[in-house]
Amino acid sequence: MAEKTQQAYPSAPANHGYQRSDAESLESADELKRQKKIKMAIYISIFVVFQIIVITTMSLTVMKVKTPRFRLGNINVQSFESVPATPSFDTKFTTQIKIKNSANWGSYKFNAANVTFQYQGETLAVINIEKGKAGWLSTIKRNAEVSLNSSRITGSNLGSELSSGVLTLNSVGRLNGKVAIMFIMKKKKATNMNCTIAFDVAAKTLKSLQCK
Numbered sequence: 001m002a003e004k005t006q007q008a009y010p011s012a013p014a015n016h017g018y019q020r021s022d023a024e025s026l027e028s029a030d031e032l033k034r035q036k037k038i039k040m041a042i043y044i045s046i047f048v049v050f051q052i053i054v055i056t057t058m059s060l061t062v063m064k065v066k067t068p069r070f071r072l073g074n075i076n077v078q079s080f081e082s083v084p085a086t087p088s089f090d091t092k093f094t095t096q097i098k099i100k101n102s103a104n105w106g107s108y109k110f111n112a113a114n115v116t117f118q119y120q121g122e123t124l125a126v127i128n129i130e131k132g133k134a135g136w137l138s139t140i141k142r143n144a145e146v147s148l149n150s151s152r153i154t155g156s157n158l159g160s161e162l163s164s165g166v167l168t169l170n171s172v173g174r175l176n177g178k179v180a181i182m183f184i185m186k187k188k189k190a191t192n193m194n195c196t197i198a199f200d201v202a203a204k205t206l207k208s209l210q211c212k
């Protein structure tokens with residue numbers, strides 16, 4: 001039993017053992033350096049891969065410029081008069097011009113523009129839009145008062161449309177501007193309005209408003 005114990009735990013002797021451990025420590029110093037280098041290389045690789053992932057993710061999300069939405073808000077009809085026989089109509093309503101910049105990581109600065117209200121491509125009224133800026137994740141709402149009538153409409157099926165009970169108009173417009181991302185990058189971005197406004201002729205009210 002005693003012998004066995006001695007073998008298992010040799011009591012620290014001798015030059016021999018000492019020398020060997022010296023050589024070993026030299027060797028292991030080199031080994032340590034090598035391992036450090038490997039570790040360093042691994043860390044750098046991880047860092048590079050991480051950076052690539054971060055940059056790719058950023059360019060797919062934060063840096064990606066999304067189109068702000070350009071639409072009409074609620075329409076409140078103030079007056080609506082029509083005569084199917086003539087045919088003619090005359091209306092006045094209030095609405096809101098909305099520029100929604102809710103998806104970009106930066107503000108949207110747009111140039112002056114306009115919105116036209118049309119009947120089958122014929123412009124009946126123009127609303128001017130002053131230049132402005134929709135901040136980060138925000139929506140600009142501008143009140144607008146619109147008056148329009150059928151005086152400019154020539155040769156169309158207005159009469160039958162009024163008789164059918166629903167008058168359909170469009171509001172179209174285009175904003176040109178720039179999205180400033182994280183204060184550094186600027187990218188041009190245009191956005192279009194194309195809303196369809198339907199009036200209920202008999203009830204003299206708005207029937208529906210749909211914007212693309």
Ligand SMILES: *[C@@H]1O[C@H](CO)[C@@H](O)[C@H](O)[C@H]1NC(C)=O
Nearest residue numbers: 112113114115116126128174
């Ligand atoms: C409305 O804007 C368009 C495009 O910017 C322009 O061509 C047109 O002249 C403008 N119309 C009016 C009446 O200001």
Ligand SMILES: *[C@@H]1O[C@H](CO)[C@@H](O)[C@H](O)[C@H]1NC(C)=O
Nearest residue numbers: 090124125148149150151152
């Ligand atoms: C009809 O609209 C035109 C502009 O398109 C305007 O000049 C005219 O005064 C309007 N007429 C009436 C009766 O409101």
Ligand SMILES: *[C@@H]1O[C@H](CO)[C@@H](O)[C@H](O)[C@H]1NC(C)=O
Nearest residue numbers: 170172173192194195196212
């Ligand atoms: C608006 O949308 C209608 C379809 O709903 C389309 O016929 C029309 O050409 C569009 N107008 C513009 C200016 O994009």
